[in-house]
Amino acid sequence: MANTAQRVLILVVSGPNTPARCAAPFHIATLLACLDADVTLYLTGEATDLALPGVAEALYAEPGGVPVIHFMRQAKQAGVELCLCRKPPAPKQPPIALDALIEEVSDYGSGGELAAMILEYDKVLSL
Numbered sequence: 623m624a625n626t627a628q629r630v631l632i633l634v635v636s637g638p639n640t641p642a643r644c645a646a647p648f649h650i651a652t653l654l655a656c657l658d659a660d661v662t663l664y665l666t667g668e669a670t671d672l673a674l675p676g677v678a679e680a681l682y683a684e685p686g687g688v689p690v691i692h693f694m695r696q697a698k699q700a701g702v703e704l705c706l707c708r709k710p711p712a713p714k715q716p717p718i719a720l721d722a723l724i725e726e727v728s729d730y731g732s733g734g735e736l737a738a739m740i741l742e743y744d745k746v747l748s749l
Contacts, residue, residue: 631743637668645683647749648693655700666707
């Protein structure tokens with residue numbers, strides 16, 4: 623029987639209001655992917671703002687460090703999938719199209735899809 627990669631789901635909840643916490647989920651995802659885990663990052667809550675153009679590029683986890691987008695790109699290069707929680711648009715606004723987000727985002731997900739993922743994955747982390 624062949625070993626299969628562990629599937630790890632990381633719920634990313636930190637966003638622009640907590641910049642010191644924003645790099646860690648992406649860094650951990652990269653490390654896990656380098657250890658052959660199948661990793662999905664799921665941006666939810668305030669973290670959904672990181673998928674908007676310009677936000678992660680201007681956000682730094684520590685002064686003098688690299689922007690959060692650097693960690694997001696490292697994770698993507700390591701094979702991590704980056705999903706975004708599909709939240710309702712503001713009143714009288716159209717939903718944000720996937721192509722209007724940063725290129726690191728690979729898919730949208732709904733609350734129901736997130737619930738199914740939580741039950742299916744081997745490990746679930748919230749960072």
